[in-house]
Amino acid sequence: MAPLTDLYHLTMAYGHWRAGRHRAPAAAELFFRRGPFRGSFALGAGLAEGLRCLRAFRFSAADVAYLRSVLPSTTEDAFFDYLATLDASEVTLSAVPEGSVVFARVPFLQVKGPLLVVQLLETTLLCLVSYASLVATNAARFRLLAGPDMKLMEMGLRRAQGPDGALSASKYSYIGGFDYTSNVLAGKLYGIPVRGTIAHSFIMSFTSLEEVQPRELPPLAGGEPVDLVALAESWLGQVCELLQTPPEKANRGELAAFVSYAIAFPQDFQGLLDTYCVRRSGLPNFCAVALALHQLGYRAIGVRLDSGDLAQQSKEIRQVLRACGAHFQVPWFETILIAVSNDISEQSLEEFSREGSEIDMIGVGTNLVTCPLQPSLGCVYKVGVAALCPAWLVEVNGSPCLKLTEDEEKVTIPGTKTMYRLYDAAGHPFMDLMALEEEPSPSTGQELAVRVLGQLREASKVVPTAVEPLHRTYFRDGQVRGATLRMVALESSLELTRWGLRLGGQHPTWTWSCISILQVCELLPSLPEVAMTERLHHLLTELLQASQ
Amino acid sequence: MAPLTDLYHLTMAYGHWRAGRHRAPAAAELFFRRGPFRGSFALGAGLAEGLRCLRAFRFSAADVAYLRSVLPSTTEDAFFDYLATLDASEVTLSAVPEGSVVFARVPFLQVKGPLLVVQLLETTLLCLVSYASLVATNAARFRLLAGPDMKLMEMGLRRAQGPDGALSASKYSYIGGFDYTSNVLAGKLYGIPVRGTIAHSFIMSFTSLEEVQPRELPPLAGGEPVDLVALAESWLGQVCELLQTPPEKANRGELAAFVSYAIAFPQDFQGLLDTYCVRRSGLPNFCAVALALHQLGYRAIGVRLDSGDLAQQSKEIRQVLRACGAHFQVPWFETILIAVSNDISEQSLEEFSREGSEIDMIGVGTNLVTCPLQPSLGCVYKVGVAALCPAWLVEVNGSPCLKLTEDEEKVTIPGTKTMYRLYDAAGHPFMDLMALEEEPSPSTGQELAVRVLGQLREASKVVPTAVEPLHRTYFRDGQVRGATLRMVALESSLELTRWGLRLGGQHPTWTWSCISILQVCELLPSLPEVAMTERLHHLLTELLQASQ
Structure with a gap:
């Protein structure tokens, strides 16, 4: 040294x-x-x-x-x-x-x-x-603006000044009041809880339901595996009817990606909603897979939004989750975590607070680790x-x-x-x-x-x-x-x-x-x-x- | 990894x-x-x-x-x-x-x-x-603005995202066209030329000429050591007369620090001019020590400014160096390097260029390594x-x-x-x-x-x-x-x-x-x-x- x-x-x-x-x-x-x-x-x-x-x-x-x-x-x-x-x-x-x-x-x-x-x-x-x-x-400062109940996740690894800058960012963000980091090495070295969702690239790597492999999932309580693709498809029809969105606008590649992810992580299913249209594709597809999982005894854990008006969309998403929960009698549905990311700054947090939102978790990268202010x-x-x-x-x-x-x-x-x-x-x-x-x-x-x-x-x-x-x-x-x-x-x-x-x-x-x-x-x-x-x-x- | x-x-x-x-x-x-x-x-x-x-x-x-x-x-x-x-x-x-x-x-x-x-x-x-x-x-970008002949030194170690961010900054600033780094470890690891001058703290750690220890320096060509304190003091009188500044305004602690540094580095003497008043203290003291060194066969290498209007001061300093060089018949005096630092940004370089300057070397820290733009x-x-x-x-x-x-x-x-x-x-x-x-x-x-x-x-x-x-x-x-x-x-x-x-x-x-x-x-x-x-x-x- x-x-x-x-x-x-x-x-x-x-x-x-x-x-x-x-x-x-x-x-x-x-x-x-x-x-x-x-x-x-x-x-x-x-x-x-x-x-x-x-x-x-x-x-x-x-x-x-x-x-x-x-x-x-x-x-x-x-x-x-x-x-x-x-x-x-x-x-x-x-x-x-x-x-x-x-x-x-x-x-x-x-x-x-x-x-x-x-x-x-x-x-x-x-x-x-x-x-x-x-x-x-x-x-x-992010913690003060976000309030004590909001989950905050540091995700600045790719924007920091190299590995060491990124590790410092993870460690000291945690000390400053963040809950999680996306940085696996920081988790390993410092014991900070790590979290992650799913990326657009994963979703875009699927184009049709034929690509889903394996297709089956056994119920949580045990028993014969069920074809989750078919089950999700049938739920998609019902969801689209409830939401009054055209089923053909729900992207099939996205549905395939969600089903595939759900089969891999049936107890930890999360959906990234904005690869295509949130309202007509991401959200119906997510709800369909989450309801299919529910039918097998599993609970989806969350959704993420990475673009657009995050506060406004979070409210619309909560509404849809409530509507699905009520209509299909799945009470926990309305408590599904809504996470957001996309260039979050102090100003974003002020906007969320001013406009009101249904956001439960916020991922902050660049504006946390590079401290641009x-x-x-x-x-x-x-x-x-x-x-x-x-x-x-x-x-x-x-x-x-x-x-x-x-x-x-x-x-x-x-x-x-x-x-x-x-x-x-x-x-x-x-x-x-x-x-x-x-x-x-x-x-x-x-x-x-x-x-x-x-x-x-x-x-x-x-x-x-x-x-x-x-x-x-x-x-x-x-x-x-x-x-x-x-x-x-x-x-x-x-x-x-x-x-x-x-x-x-x-x-x-x-x-x-x-x-x-x-x-x-x-x-x-x-x-x-x-x-x-x-x-x-x-x-x-x-x-x-x-x-x- | x-x-x-x-x-x-x-x-x-x-x-x-x-x-x-x-x-x-x-x-x-x-x-x-x-x-x-x-x-x-x-x-x-x-x-x-x-x-x-x-x-x-x-x-x-x-x-x-x-x-x-x-x-x-x-x-x-x-x-x-x-x-x-x-x-x-x-x-x-x-x-x-x-x-x-x-x-x-x-x-x-x-x-x-x-x-x-x-x-x-x-x-x-x-x-x-x-x-x-x-x-x-x-x-x-700094290189493009500074021109090909300006010496550029990276000195952002204390402002980067930890040691690794700082090492990256040194290395990639060099790749981007800088000449030097202040970071010793970067020099050792990557072979980047390292440079450094002297800090205000060194100058302020002296309050009187009695503190200079040792006081003597042998001439470059050999021979009996000379009391550099006395020699510098006598030069100070002549310099102050030439510059028409009151000798009592030349800070004695600063002169002591300069003499002490000159005895330690007779062939690499540099002065930091702005701990006290540049015109009435830093510059006369520097010239006095440099002329004393010259009398013993040594050449001072540079001065540094760390505050104020750097472009304007560089021109005034060059004038003084020229005047001393002419008056005391020391032709190389006017070529003494003028280095500047103090929150240098792209805008600073544009100003130097617009106003004209006599700056030879620029140290850039924060605005280089943190890329605030x-x-x-x-x-x-x-x-x-x-x-x-x-x-x-x-x-x-x-x-x-x-x-x-x-x-x-x-x-x-x-x-x-x-x-x-x-x-x-x-x-x-x-x-x-x-x-x-x-x-x-x-x-x-x-x-x-x-x-x-x-x-x-x-x-x-x-x-x-x-x-x-x-x-x-x-x-x-x-x-x-x-x-x-x-x-x-x-x-x-x-x-x-x-x-x-x-x-x-x-x-x-x-x-x-x-x-x-x-x-x-x-x-x-x-x-x-x-x-x-x-x-x-x-x-x-x-x-x-x-x-x-």
Whole structure:
């Protein structure tokens, strides 16, 4: 993992080493300056990968040989010898637990150790954490919009940045609140439930009922196999009569594909309805096969739509399923799952909600995994060396001659910090507080003066009912500590509910019809707050004045 | 690699297997329907990964055990036994060479073999090829806009979808025409030249000249080491006098960082100019150190800017370098490389070109690797089984009841095809022609009737001076064939020049000032053309009529 970094870290490492500063105690904080997707929050994720990277951090002999070939020829041999001895055993990493809600400006990862190693970890950790957090956040936004009862499936394998991007997408979508993935390897590696339906190509590979092979299926309860082709055909006549659609418009290849699939998966029959006309072909054919299966004791499980006005069609489909269920006395028929896909975005979910729908399950691919609204989280990793430079971590982020006080957002908050999450009497978090490491922890039940970011000029008073350190130590003395490499699916959504989080931007703050575990549903305009202690604020002010 | 697929391919595979169709000869074509980024072309890439996947295509015992646990319990044991025996030894893959120009609708990968395997490869190949092609295309667009002489460096490691996404970005940016990557691992694995400069954090880790350690540097030609701190300080006075900037505004920490870096890399000294004020600090400090180095026989190599108006500043910097060079009689000073970074996009490159600049090297990260203008290529993979369904590969792409002739773009072109690239007398390609596999190859020098896509109603006549099959066979009988796994950097750009390709969309069709190997510079409005033979067109027409 060690060579997974930008070259300039190695040239700078040599600079530090030559200057004898390579073992200076340093600390780094990883954070983002603005919430992604114009929202206020992100889910911090990628911690497990970060820990794996720390454990494996080492330059092999081959790595060192390669570095010799690319660093300037004036680089001293002893530096390469030193690189070959490096590991992360002197590094301590603390972080928010995987999948936690984090806000802009609050470090969600802290790294302490010798300057050279802390510096070398910058790009690697940014690479491992940024996309993980971005896609987890994106997934959480879909979850918030879809509501707690909707089944959400990630299906972005073919659109991600290669296998690893796709696996990350599956994993962190699950952490962000999705239920399933289509990616078999992600299922195998991470234990995420996998789901799949059927593709247009399968349906189009059949043109007539003669192709169905085998044609027979025994009833669920046992007994003589029945010709399912003939049975489905006879049901098709009845369904078409009920629906008043011409039987000759029901595509025979599609019926053949449905029957063939039903014989292969009698207890898991699903139909993809839109290869041909949904109303006159896909739906009658599906109902005919599902009713034939029912006659043999089996239940179909679902349908999928992949084009057109999905919300409107889902309502029409539900109507037909109800009508069939009532007419043919198959009560479960109306509960058949309706799944949709086709370039689903946040906007689609808003439309489904606005128009009403009968959709039970949504598959999201491209707009989940590529995060087109903001394809990178823009995390930064700020390294400081307290002993060498008391003002470390205050910086101007590149804008030359900027008056530091002009743009609060661009001022990095100084010092090595401890972060606390403050809770109100109802047990809901209401503030993340940054304090200097040497400050005592805030006391519960006592009034505390804080400076809220964005309103730094005036102190506010808060009284936390409970105070929790935001970070835990996950890596120390070369060992991973804590058992939080597990998947935390849906806990994130639970956490989101306890904050009253907005999606931000152009999203209407509409109210959900369901009252549920996701009380965020109400989408109140209460922006969560981030604050710093008076002492930290004092240090910041001093440093800003000193740098004028 | 085999489990890197969507679950529905495995359920459908079972469907085919149950129906005894799993070994039916099938063929698939991989293509995109529209050029990405509103342009007309893409570079086909990812072939090497695709071939690796074919070679390794196998379900391990653990894979099969996992599949048993997720497929419906009614799935027959014999199917899993069959899966355990599968490999890609009966698959033949042909494709355009890695990095070739490809157009919408023209398959750039063809896969033939038993239906079940061909089907199972769909998502895997899409995953491996789509992002590779997208980022190679994106890189080529940057190259076209930047011109042939600009040095382009990929630096997207921290913004990509994890390590693998980042490595793909480095590799395929290089194939698309970039010169360098910042990613050390990509350099090591793929032999891409790596480059790096210096970061703000390094500069900010110094606050005073006392911190410089060691302070001395021997002259290049040998001799007594000289105190470079003192020497740089004395040069700073002279530079500030020449530039008429107050010496006290030159940040001492920055000067210390520059001197320290120069002592570490006397032959490779680079300065990052915008940690503090470029004009009053970064530039005087850099010039002072570079002149001190010059006095000892060394040449500084470059500066970098990471904020502000990059084009304007580059011109001011060049002026200062010229003035110093003239005044202090250091002629090479004016040729010092000016590198820029900071959220560079296609628009930035257009602005640089419009405003004029003195930029020599550009680092591109986020906008290269995340492809925000279009974060996925949207490739499709169409499988057909000729024996089962003569109309295979004609499809409606999901829009139900669509009249097939309404939207030419959505009609997939039928049949197993051979693609030819036609060249004019000047040796420039002017058309990609799709023919049925059984048709004879077009003859050179003979008039040929073709149907150009988008103008199918009328035949056009063309006379190719040379005809080349577009595809080569890269995999057959379980073996990779052909030696085209090598990197093809810049060949792609050369190929782009032979076509007269537009970037499309909102890009102005301005003319480059340079006449060079990249004659595409002229950016003529000649959209490359894609056509089909009369026989293929006849088949398409027949099938469209039959499906009415």
